[in-house]
Amino acid sequence: MQRDLEQEIKELDQLPEPIKIPNWFKKTSLLLISLTLLYLIVIYFIPSSYIIEFLAARSTSTNLQNNQLIDEGVITFENNTLQLLQTAYKTANGNEIKACLQGSRSNNNILINKIHFPEILHQDFKSVIAKPCPPNTLIDIHSHPSGRCFFSPHDIAVYDNQNIIAIMCGVNTFHLYGW
Numbered sequence: 386m387q388r389d390l391e392q393e394i395k396e397l398d399q400l401p402e403p404i405k406i407p408n409w410f411k412k413t414s415l416l417l418i419s420l421t422l423l424y425l426i427v428i429y430f431i432p433s434s435y436i437i438e439f440l441a442a443r444s445t446s447t448n449l450q451n452n453q454l455i456d457e458g459v460i461t462f463e464n465n466t467l468q469l470l471q472t473a474y475k476t477a478n479g480n481e482i483k484a485c486l487q488g489s490r491s492n493n494n495i496l497i498n499k500i501h502f503p504e505i506l507h508q509d510f511k512s513v514i515a516k517p518c519p520p521n522t523l524i525d526i527h528s529h530p531s532g533r534c535f536f537s538p539h540d541i542a543v544y545d546n547q548n549i550i551a552i553m554c555g556v557n558t559f560h561l562y563g564w
C-alpha cells in the first residue's frame with residue numbers, strides 16, 4: 386500500500402501542469418458572450434430599423450400642450466376641433482384617418498376652428514385614400530396608428546407644398562411639415 390501511494394504521487398508530479406486561463410481572459414469572454422446574447426435577443430424582438438425610426442421620430446414629433454402644438458410655429462385648437470380629431474383617431478379601430486384642419490393663419494400662428502373629414506375611399510391600418518382637402522385647408526392631417534411618426538415615401542410624393550401636412554401618431558403626438 387505504502388509503495389503504491391508513493392508511486393501514485395510520483396506519477397501525479399510528472400503530469401503536465403493544467404493550463405491556467407488568466408482571469409482577464411475569463412472576464413472578457415464572459416462579457417463578449419453576454420453582449421452577443423443581448424444583441425441577439427434585442428434584434429430578435431425589435432427590428433433595428435424600427436429602433437432607429439422610433440428614436441428619430443421622438444426628436445421630431447410634437448406633443449400637445451393643453452390645446453396647442455408648439456413646433457416651428459404655434460397651432461392652437463379652438464372650439465371642439467381637437468376633441469373631434471382625437472375621437473376620430475380613437476374610434477378608427479386602428480385604421481388611418483384623414484382630416485382637413487381649417488381656420489386662420491397669421492405668420493406662424495395658426496388658429497384651428499373648423500375640422501373637415503373628407504370622404505374616405507379606402508382605409509386600413511397603414512394607408513388612407515380620401516378625397517382631397519378643400520382649398521381653404523391649413524393643415525392636411527392623417528394618422529399613423531402604428532405610432533410611426535415619419536412621413537412615408539408616399540406621403541412625401543403626394544405633398545403639393547400648398548399647406549402644412551401633419552401626421553397624428555398618437556392621441557397627443559404629431560409630426561408637422563411644411564411651415
Ligand SMILES: [Zn+2]
Nearest residue numbers: 527536537540
Ligand atoms: Zn402617412
